[in-house]
Amino acid sequence: xxxxxxLLGDPAIFDGDGVSQTVRxxxxxxxxxxxxxxxxxxxxxxxxxxxFPETVDPLGSLRWCxxxxxxxxxCSDCLSGDPIxxxxxxxxxxxxxxxxxxEFEIGxxxxxxGGIEPRCSSEFSSWLLVERERIAGLVxxxxxxxxxxxxxxxxxDRAIRLAELGVRSDAFNEGAHVxxxxxxxxxxxxxxxxxxxxxxxRVFLAELGEKPSPALRSAARRTISSPPGGISPEAFxxxxxxxxxAALSAGAADAGIDCLRRAVNDAEGxxxxxLQARAMLELGTALVHSVxxxxxxxxxxxRQSTELARQSGSASIAAAGFRELGxxxxxxxxxxxxxxxxxxxVSLAVDDDGLAGIHGVIGFNLVDWGHVGEGLEHFxxxxxxxxxxxxxxxxxxxxxLGAWGLLAADRLGEADAWLETCLVLSEEQRxxxxxxxPVALLGESRLRQRRDPAALRGExxxxxxxxxxxxxxxxxxxxxxxxxxxxxxxxDLSLAMDWLAEARRRCxxxxxAYAALQVEILxxxxxxxxxxxxxxxxxxxxxEWLSLAARTHMNAHVARAAGFIGRQQYEMADVxxxx
Numbered sequence: 001x002x003x004x005x006x007l008l009g010d011p012a013i014f015d016g017d018g019v020s021q022t023v024r025x026x027x028x029x030x031x032x033x034x035x036x037x038x039x040x041x042x043x044x045x046x047x048x049x050x051x052f053p054e055t056v057d058p059l060g061s062l063r064w065c066x067x068x069x070x071x072x073x074x075c076s077d078c079l080s081g082d083p084i085x086x087x088x089x090x091x092x093x094x095x096x097x098x099x100x101x102x103e104f105e106i107g108x109x110x111x112x113x114g115g116i117e118p119r120c121s122s123e124f125s126s127w128l129l130v131e132r133e134r135i136a137g138l139v140x141x142x143x144x145x146x147x148x149x150x151x152x153x154x155x156x157d158r159a160i161r162l163a164e165l166g167v168r169s170d171a172f173n174e175g176a177h178v179x180x181x182x183x184x185x186x187x188x189x190x191x192x193x194x195x196x197x198x199x200x201x202r203v204f205l206a207e208l209g210e211k212p213s214p215a216l217r218s219a220a221r222r223t224i225s226s227p228p229g230g231i232s233p234e235a236f237x238x239x240x241x242x243x244x245x246a247a248l249s250a251g252a253a254d255a256g257i258d259c260l261r262r263a264v265n266d267a268e269g270x271x272x273x274x275l276q277a278r279a280m281l282e283l284g285t286a287l288v289h290s291v292x293x294x295x296x297x298x299x300x301x302x303r304q305s306t307e308l309a310r311q312s313g314s315a316s317i318a319a320a321g322f323r324e325l326g327x328x329x330x331x332x333x334x335x336x337x338x339x340x341x342x343x344x345x346v347s348l349a350v351d352d353d354g355l356a357g358i359h360g361v362i363g364f365n366l367v368d369w370g371h372v373g374e375g376l377e378h379f380x381x382x383x384x385x386x387x388x389x390x391x392x393x394x395x396x397x398x399x400x401l402g403a404w405g406l407l408a409a410d411r412l413g414e415a416d417a418w419l420e421t422c423l424v425l426s427e428e429q430r431x432x433x434x435x436x437x438p439v440a441l442l443g444e445s446r447l448r449q450r451r452d453p454a455a456l457r458g459e460x461x462x463x464x465x466x467x468x469x470x471x472x473x474x475x476x477x478x479x480x481x482x483x484x485x486x487x488x489x490x491x492d493l494s495l496a497m498d499w500l501a502e503a504r505r506r507c508x509x510x511x512x513a514y515a516a517l518q519v520e521i522l523x524x525x526x527x528x529x530x531x532x533x534x535x536x537x538x539x540x541x542x543x544e545w546l547s548l549a550a551r552t553h554m555n556a557h558v559a560r561a562a563g564f565i566g567r568q569q570y571e572m573a574d575v576x577x578x579x
Contacts, residue, residue: 003073005094007033008135009110013072016091021072026118027051028065032079033113034124036094037131041083053121099138100336106142107165122569126546126562133550140166140173141334147179148300152307156187172204174212174511178296181219193220213293213511233270237263241282253290260286264301273312280305281317285324288512292473295512299328306344319348323358330365333515333552338365353394356385360398367405368516370555376405396425400438407445408556415445432466436475439463443482453486460486474514477507481521488524493532500525515552522548523557526564539568 004014011029013021023029031051035042048058055061066079073079078087088094096112098104112132118124143166150159160183166176177200184193197220201211244259260283267279280301287298302321309318322345329338342365345358359382366375379402386394399422406415419442426434440463443456460483467475484499504521507513522545529538546561 002091002093003089005032005036005073005092007036007094007096007112008099008108008139010114011116013069015074023068023072025065025068026116027061027120028068029113029116030118030120030124030128031062031065032069033096033131034127035079035084035086036096041081041085043083047084050121050124050127051118054119096135099135099142104142106139106146107162109139109142111136123566126565129543130546130550130558130562133547134553136169137334137551137553138336140170140176141329141337143169144175144179144299144334145337145340147183148303151183151186151300152303154186156183159183160187172208174204174216174293175296177212178216178219179300181216182297182300185220190220196220215291215294215297215511218294219297233266234272234275237267237270237275237279240266241279244286245282248286248290253286257283257286257291273308274314274317277305277308277312277314277317277321280308281321281324284321288324288328292471293510293512295328295331299325302328315348316350316354319345319350319354319358322348323354323361326358326365327361328512330361330368331512331514333368333548333554335365335369335553352385352389353391356382356389356391356394356398358382359385360394360401363398363405364401367401367408369553370557372405372408376402376409379405392425392429393431396422396429396431396434399425400434400441403438403441403445407441407448412445412449416442419445433470433472436463436467436470436472436479440475440478440482443479444485447482447485447489453489456486457483473506473509474517477503477514477517477521480506481517481524484524484528488528488531493528496528497525497532500528515548516554519545519549519552519554519557523560526561535568539565542568 003016006012006014007029011023011032013023015021031047034047034050044059044062048062051065052058052061066084069079070076073088073092075089075092078089078092079085080087095104095108099106099109112135113128118128143162147159147162147166150156150162160180163176163180163183166173167180170176177196181193181196184190184196197217200216204210204212240259240263244256244263247253247256247259249256260279263279264276264283267276270276284298284301284305287294287301302325306318306321306325309315309321322341326338326342326345329335329341338361342358342362346355346362349355349358359378363375363378363382366372366378369375379398382398383395383402386392386398399418403415403418403422406412406418419438422438423435423442426432426438439459443460446456447453460479464476464479464483467479480499480503484496484503487493487496487499500521504518504525507518507521522541525541526538526545529535529541542561542564546558546565549557549561
């Protein structure tokens, strides 16, 4: 039996017989976690300074901890060298390393190092904060994935157990509650589903001052419909889908969703897996894109759709389902999960139109992950496929979101060209609802090219009004942030902070917020707080910035935020010494 190292939850080392081995001192566990999770081997002097900043002989303390860990692992050759390398034997299993593997039981994963708070340096404290948030994000994403996988194969008991774990780990994550309610409803436990909805609404109202979105109660619903006489059930389901999609296209979201719900319900009665897969794909996609706050229910339907599509040999439906699942995960910042779904989508895609959509979402995920150059390559591939397929809407989407990557790469001239083309095509296709996003990005690009801030505000104000009419919190927040940047450029810092606060409030209004935009807003708030000479406010916001960036795998922002906090601590310590 393998030796097991447990770092997720209360740390422990178990020998081959499952007996826990003695390891004394919080610093030893901190050292083990630091070495295991390091991207490159760490030199002894730096590691000793991180872990033992107040010790007379930090290198001696480091040697003692290493020896203690080797004894517990019964391995004289591991955790050695300078820099230190783990070099664990093949029979040593580390839970945090196995987190992404299918055989790992996600229900066993707790917080990194549990409740241990070692007295180490500020550098180590920042590292631990980032790693805890990063791993918490991975655990949340795996729990979510496994719950939806269990639902898709009708293993509702497992789905309920996993969904309950998600709720316990983050009691105010509405998405976790949606998964639990849906699992209960699909298991036929309608009373339990409704009871959980009502209990959750009471808690949210008492603690947060407002109830969850209607998506939570919707997850517990039973859809009942009957086809008219004289036509086949298959024809009736297809007519419901056509009616629902037409209503969505006309902007009647509620009517369209209702038709698609009825289509899914009736398709289940037909027992045609291809028809069921298609109906679930259309409803899941509609919930993700047409109704704010329903991404979780939409994702469940999409995962069910992919399973049914595979069973029926419907590759294009499965590819589209995995694409949309990838989009949901990327939007929320669950990037490894998004990448896994999108890899499945690519392997199943059958035509240019499908590949255009998939590569666009891959680019979207990679850019916010910090792999900007690679992401832009995928956006270019997406545009080629969209133009070959003649799908203007996919072209518009990739131009608009690809320009976000060009701004990140500081390729402002190219960003302008993409955004201007995006706006022209949006007008041609009458896709006015997309317009606020490219307007916001074009405003930011032109500001960075030293254009007059006041001259940019007119178009931004029109875009903000349009975003408010559309009730799209992402677009509202994007334009509000661009407005803030115009005031910051004109040194009207108070008004800039007001607009950023508004952007942040609007972006977080629904559960399916765009995580990367939230991170950018926090970064802008930190920059302007420093310009206002408010270091304490800047430090508080920077910690939120670091936490969210780590949880959503935005590596460039993690480095920026951690660097800022480190400089702030150094300057405060310097001021204290001078005092």
